[in-house]
Amino acid sequence: MRVYPSVIDATGLRFAVVVARFNHLICVRLLEGCTGELVARGAVAGDIDVAWVPGAYEIPLAARVMAKSGRYDAVVTLGAVIRAGTPHFDFVCQSVTDGVREVVRDTGVPVAFGVLTTNDVDQALARAGGPEGNKGAEFARAAIEMAHLCRRLPAPPEVEA
Numbered sequence: 001m002r003v004y005p006s007v008i009d010a011t012g013l014r015f016a017v018v019v020a021r022f023n024h025l026i027c028v029r030l031l032e033g034c035t036g037e038l039v040a041r042g043a044v045a046g047d048i049d050v051a052w053v054p055g056a057y058e059i060p061l062a063a064r065v066m067a068k069s070g071r072y073d074a075v076v077t078l079g080a081v082i083r084a085g086t087p088h089f090d091f092v093c094q095s096v097t098d099g100v101r102e103v104v105r106d107t108g109v110p111v112a113f114g115v116l117t118t119n120d121v122d123q124a125l126a127r128a129g130g131p132e133g134n135k136g137a138e139f140a141r142a143a144i145e146m147a148h149l150c151r152r153l154p155a156p157p158e159v160e161a
Helices: 024-040 056-068 088-107 121-127 135-152
Strands: 015-020 048-053 074-082 111-118 128-130
Touching: 015 024, 015 056, 024 048, 024 074, 024 111, 024 121, 024 128, 024 135, 048 056, 056 074, 056 088, 056 111, 074 088, 074 121, 074 135, 088 111, 111 121, 111 135, 121 128
Parallel strands: 015 048, 015 074, 074 111
Antiparallel strands: none
């Protein structure tokens, strides 16, 4: 059996990060975790472009434009949708999920889905640098790994398992 190796070295890669302003306290922490991890893994800060959008619903459009530009090896999307007393939560979550999936399908560019969907603010804060770590860093690692994997998939794997 041959296996494609997992590579989490961001050296030489370019990233777009689309981040929602809504729930700013949470999103800015996710952004810090994401960009910190990208740089810690070898990315140059100048190779990370950040686009702020009003809310999670707007993430897919910005991600699509950035992915189609050809300037990036991967895109990271960051946002937080917190449940409230109306069905708005469900509509936004479904729309952003479908939209990001379509960006991946239509462009072939790896997109890390970093939109938290939580029942309350405490859950979101726990995942944005709290007791559960910073999911922004996890999303960054996923983007790095997928950027490398997508480059290698057209050729057969080299590593024997």
